[in-house]
Amino acid sequence: MYVDEQKPARRGILNLTLIGIIVVLCAFLIIETLFIIGTGNIIPDFSKKPADKVAVIYVEGEMVTDRNPGPGYASSDTVMKELRDAQDDPRVKAIVLRVNSPGGSPVAAQEIYGQILKTKQVKPVVVSMGDMATSAAYYISAPCNKILAVPDTWTGSIGVIWTLRNRTAYYQQEGVEFYVAKSGGYKDIGADWRGLNDEEKAYVNDLVNETFQRFVDVVADARHLPRDEVLELSDGRVYTGVRAEELGLIDGIGDLYDAIDAAAQLAGIAGTPEVVHFDGSALYYPLLVSGHASATPAAGYYQPYYSPYGQLHA
Secondary structure, three states: OOOOOOHHHHHHHHHHHHHHHHHHHHHHHHHHHHHHHHHOOOOOOOOOOOOOEEEEEEEEOEEEOOOOOOOOEEEHHHHHHHHHHHHHOOOEEEEEEEEEEOOEOHHHHHHHHHHHHHHOOOOOEEEEEEEEEEOHHHHHHOOOOEEEEOOOOEEEOOOOEEEOOOOHHHHHHHOOOOOOOOOOOOOOOOOOOOOOOHHHHHHHHHHHHHHHHHHHHHHHHHHOOOHHHHHHHOOOOEEEHHHHHHHOOOOEEOOHHHHHHHHHHHHOOOOOOEEEEEOHHHHHHHHHHOOOOOOOHHHHHOOOOOEOOEEEEO
């Protein structure tokens, strides 16, 4: 009769393997039990409803319409999408717009402003101002249900500016000449190879004033202030949070958490809401510059876009 002398050894290895698996499972169960006891959730309460949520959406940096503008910019595309996502989510009962921006493109402001008007018909939108919420950043704040700022926040700066370069002296010094073929007299207005004549200066001022008048109308309507009073405040100066409250440009003094509480109260949330942070734009900064503006050459590519026609800012 043949006897396989390796069988006892194989059985021993198998037994050790089974024992090892059992030990690992037991250790896992012990850790899980300790975690459950530590958190106090010994028996899950399936009768509990999910907590009502307050969404925090960030508008940080110069406001532009670009989809992927890079660090230091707030994309109107991103902000509008986040507003719509929060608006359409039935679990989100209120929204806090955390604004920390010097302003930017009037078009970006108008896009965000338009979406805010739609969103606030569905659920309350409260603004929490950071270091600065000026110009176009105030434009988007004005229509919200409530505006809070800290005492030394800078806000206001209601106005519009259009900067145009004139580099004719430089081009003459360098011996650079231009031949311009254009279909109309205004087609190259603002081009840096020539200055503006008096007629063009008047035209540019009219464009700026048209945008400015819309800005004034938005503030007067949203803040329920007499238009003449808003015009007096709209010479471009900034106001502290304290002064802005006195002037009726904001509703009160408070930080981000005060704004979250105010939003929850406006939405009728009972108890402590769950806070959800929408912060898609912040992803670009660590990916591109690793937390330092000079850490990578990529950072140099994200400079303010300067068109041949200058920059129009609110």
